[in-house]
Amino acid sequence: MKPTIVLVGRPNVGKSTLFNRLTRTRDALVADQPGLTRDRHYGIGRVGDRDYLVVDTAGFDPVAKAGIMHEMARQAEQAIAEADVLLFLVDGRAGLTPHDEQIAARLRRAGRPVHLVVNKAEGMERSIVSADFHALGLGAPLPVSAAHGDGIKQLVDLVLADFPLDEEPEEAEDRGPRIAIVGRPNVGKSTLVNSLLGEERVIAFDMPGTTRDAIAIPFEREGRNYTLIDTAGLRRRGKIFEAIEKFSVIKTLQAIEQCNVVVLVLDASQDISDQDAHIAGFILDSGRALVVAVNKWDSVDDYRRELIKRAIEHKLGFLSFARFHYISALKGAGVAAVMKSVDSAYAAAMVNLPTPRLTRTLQAALAKQAPPRSGMFRPKMRYAHQGGNNPPVVVIHGAALDQVPASYVRFLERTFMEAFKLQGTPLRIQFRTSHNPYIGKD
Numbered sequence: 001m002k003p004t005i006v007l008v009g010r011p012n013v014g015k016s017t018l019f020n021r022l023t024r025t026r027d028a029l030v031a032d033q034p035g036l037t038r039d040r041h042y043g044i045g046r047v048g049d050r051d052y053l054v055v056d057t058a059g060f061d062p063v064a065k066a067g068i069m070h071e072m073a074r075q076a077e078q079a080i081a082e083a084d085v086l087l088f089l090v091d092g093r094a095g096l097t098p099h100d101e102q103i104a105a106r107l108r109r110a111g112r113p114v115h116l117v118v119n120k121a122e123g124m125e126r127s128i129v130s131a132d133f134h135a136l137g138l139g140a141p142l143p144v145s146a147a148h149g150d151g152i153k154q155l156v157d158l159v160l161a162d163f164p165l166d167e168e169p170e171e172a173e174d175r176g177p178r179i180a181i182v183g184r185p186n187v188g189k190s191t192l193v194n195s196l197l198g199e200e201r202v203i204a205f206d207m208p209g210t211t212r213d214a215i216a217i218p219f220e221r222e223g224r225n226y227t228l229i230d231t232a233g234l235r236r237r238g239k240i241f242e243a244i245e246k247f248s249v250i251k252t253l254q255a256i257e258q259c260n261v262v263v264l265v266l267d268a269s270q271d272i273s274d275q276d277a278h279i280a281g282f283i284l285d286s287g288r289a290l291v292v293a294v295n296k297w298d299s300v301d302d303y304r305r306e307l308i309k310r311a312i313e314h315k316l317g318f319l320s321f322a323r324f325h326y327i328s329a330l331k332g333a334g335v336a337a338v339m340k341s342v343d344s345a346y347a348a349a350m351v352n353l354p355t356p357r358l359t360r361t362l363q364a365a366l367a368k369q370a371p372p373r374s375g376m377f378r379p380k381m382r383y384a385h386q387g388g389n390n391p392p393v394v395v396i397h398g399a400a401l402d403q404v405p406a407s408y409v410r411f412l413e414r415t416f417m418e419a420f421k422l423q424g425t426p427l428r429i430q431f432r433t434s435h436n437p438y439i440g441k442d
């Protein structure tokens with residue numbers, strides 16, 4: 001499981017600058033999609049070989065408005081409660097302020113490791129920029145420059161040193177697809193889980209060993225194995241699973257990261273909200289296979305059905321790689337079809353793409369439409385091979401490939417997906433330019 005780093009600090013110390021710095025590599029993997037808006041408070045990042053989730057508590061810092069530290073906004077409090085590591089940012093140019101001291105007092109009670117990060121330290125003597133902040137009693141201050149990127153790798157290595165590297169769960173003994181059922185509060189996730197598990201054989205159901213573990217519920221359906229990764233803090237009461245915790249963006253992100261196939265649940269009786277779009281954005285960034293279940297279809301009339309279909313097209317157009325199902329979790333209608341799509345999305349995500357066919361497909365695409373010249377450069381693509389699964393990655397070798405525009409990358413993605421009939425999974429293109437082997441690597 002990826003550790004969660006939560007950024008805390010008074011306004012203007014550079015939290016969002018650090019957040020952007022910590023999540024940049026991941027964002028760059030996904031070509032900008034029309035309509036995609038990212039939630040700039042929650043992200044997935046990687047520095048060196050360390051993966052993590054990062055949360056910026058900016059925007060819901062209530063201190064300026066309320067003036068009282070112990071009235072921190074609920075969301076910031078929830079993020080602090082769910083953090084593995086807290087980064088407390090202060091401003092090395094402004095020096096120590098009373099507001100910093102109040103936040104420090106709160107964080108000391110958080111029961112989480114806190115690291116004191118002194119930002120805006122570029123061009124300054126380490127010992128001088130840090131001097132003030134020893135008084136906070138939070139250990140040695142760590143000077144960085146979020147804007148320039150100084151000290152960031154050392155920071156991540158240090159704060160995550162005690163967490164095990166995230167390893168892919170082994171695919172041992174054919175446990176089948178790992179599924180995460182996600183969606184904003186009240187869309188019907190628990191109802192869908194119960195409809196799925198109600199009559200099925202739940203093979204073994206262990207409570208997690210530690211609070212950091214997610215709950216995995218293995219079950220069997222029509223002779224096939226699945227594992228449900230819990231997002232909602234599900235607990236079993238008798239035969240029924242119910243949510244015991246309030247909605248958590250962090251848990252949602254964790255579950256998306258740990259699964260193979262996401263089932264995104266939307267509520268047809270409500271409008272598509274920003275929260276739906278943000279969750280959809282996380283799913284796109286993650287590269288996971290996806291099935292969309294538009295729930296409560298039983299409760300809406302034809303007019304509303306038409307409306308919601310159009311709203312989905314408009315706001316979630318970037319999910320068009322996925323199959324959509326219009327279901328009633330309450331009545332069990334459409335649930336079997338959702339599971340069929342889960343199977344085919346999983347198969348597509350795990351597909352094996354032979355090199356000769358990939359290269360032939362690439363050549364056909366180039367013949368149909370060559371990549372545009374960019375200044376002095378004409379990108380040259382020579383051959384392709386598969387670089388990974390879930391999502392399938394196609395690695396293309398050639399020259400001047402850093403000059404390929406996002407629109408052409410999307411054209412290539414579509415071409416490969418159609419050629420190999422991949423449905424339900426995104427596909428990623430990575431470029432390797434011969435004279436610079438690092439371009440396109442993550």
Ligand SMILES: Nc1nc2c(ncn2[C@@H]2O[C@H](COP(=O)(O)OP(=O)(O)OP(=O)(O)O)[C@@H](O)[C@H]2O)c(=O)[nH]1
Nearest residue numbers: 011012013014015016017058059120145146147148
């Ligand atoms: N010199 C310098 N300026 C920085 C650095 N990081 C951020 N800044 C500047 O500090 C200001 C505040 O940065 P933000 O990232 O918006 O700060 P924040 O903590 O997210 O602020 P809120 O959104 O108000 O909570 C901006 O003008 C940044 O350009 C840095 O490393 N060095």
Ligand SMILES: Nc1nc2c(ncn2[C@@H]2O[C@H](COP(=O)(O)OP(=O)(O)OP(=O)(O)O)[C@@H](O)[C@H]2O)c(=O)[nH]1
Nearest residue numbers: 185186187188189190191243295296299328329330
């Ligand atoms: N009409 C109708 N109502 C549904 C359907 N599915 C769920 N509901 C109702 O929607 C409400 C919310 O359902 P839950 O399953 O608790 O939703 P959830 O997404 O798990 O909610 P949280 O636990 O808050 O995350 C309940 O009152 C359900 O009975 C459906 O298919 N049709």
